[in-house]
Amino acid sequence: MKHIQHTPIHYANLFDDFRDPNSGAVVLFSGEVRDNNKGKAVTHLEYEAYEPMAEKMIEEILADTHKRWDLNKAICVHRVGHVDISGCAVVVITASAHRAAAYEANRYIIDRVKYEVPIWKHEFYTDGSSEWGQNCDCSSPSHPHHHKHEYQHAE
């Protein structure tokens, strides 16, 4: 398991291990648990994944990213299990000679990971209720669904 992790993500360590003398730009994205969502106070999240497929898909997304940008390195690690407020749910790190590639590739990776990879968040609220997350309001008729059309039945 390289991309799906059952233990806390130490992005500082990931970042320190990421030294590359050929890269002038390193971009790190950390997706973290907020203490609120849609007006409700959140106590913690639990992430679930269809792990073998999530692993393969993240690997493919990283490979696609290397084809599109002149990157030296790219990693993505997503937590499963219990994550507290301000805890790290997902980290993406990209490194390139110049910064445009590192920024663009980083965002491309997290966008695809969020919309395509079979990982789900279960939000727990202070009132004792809980709900499975949605990354967007897919049921709204005005929702553009660009990501869905592009990727949904791909492969």
Next chain:
Amino acid sequence: MKHIQHTPIHYANLFDDFRDPNSGAVVLFSGEVRDNNKGKAVTHLEYEAYEPMAEKMIEEILADTHKRWDLNKAICVHRVGHVDISGCAVVVITASAHRAAAYEANRYIIDRVKYEVPIWKHEFYTDGSSEWGQNCDCSSPSHPHHHKHEYQHAE
């Protein structure tokens, strides 16, 4: 001195100190010293700044950034002095509820810091020579100079 630093930048510590329960997205950019530039092997860099003005200008850039995006936090720290290969020259960290703002604001900050703030790099090469850096080939007639026209004589 908040933004100009004479000692090594420990971005991992900066990042750990950056926890914000209201932010779902944190983006960190690290500008690092490459072992090569324009075909020459680099041994290290030395950064110089007109410090009082650099401090004020970075502060203003961060304030402008907060006006343009819905950010929870933004910091920028730039090294002066000797920086080795893979050493960190500048770090920008941004945090927001949703990731678009954190990415866009982060890039806006580093672009302006690089083009506007009076900080200069002195590159030292393995052949014993050295050169003062240029962030772009400003003397080329084809150079668009958009940043210059936009900011040069600004106040």
Next chain:
Amino acid sequence: METQIQITCFAGLRKFFAPQMEVQLKLPASYQSLIQKLKKLNPEASEILDNCRIAVNEKFVPHNEVKTGDEPVYLIPPSSGG
């Protein structure tokens, strides 16, 4: 003759179905017809079933593809990682 198909449900689908279940399906049949069958089993799950992807052998399959074998089926609700 009907074939017994093993189905795995993730995340929000488990509000409506067991994590693992088996349904009888007369093969060959489109995956869409399997979805229809599940909607009949639990009409409240219709909306999420319409938004699910289907994975077989760790690959997504189009809903209109025809299922001929008894490989297990994984129902993938919209992702909400990150």
Next chain:
Amino acid sequence: METQIQITCFAGLRKFFAPQMEVQLKLPASYQSLIQKLKKLNPEASEILDNCRIAVNEKFVPHNEVKTGDEPVYLIPPSSGG
């Protein structure tokens, strides 16, 4: 009567001038005329001088602004931080 103006040079400018120097200038005079004077002192510095910003009291001043007082002048070559 000429006034003595203290000038601070940064980075690549110091290939051509001392870090700190003083030049005589008859005030009032545009900052551009100060730049012209420096170009005459060292013609090889013309290109970088054309690309410099000028700072006084920690603020950039337009090249065509007229200098009336003897405040120190800071010559700011193009930035190359990051």
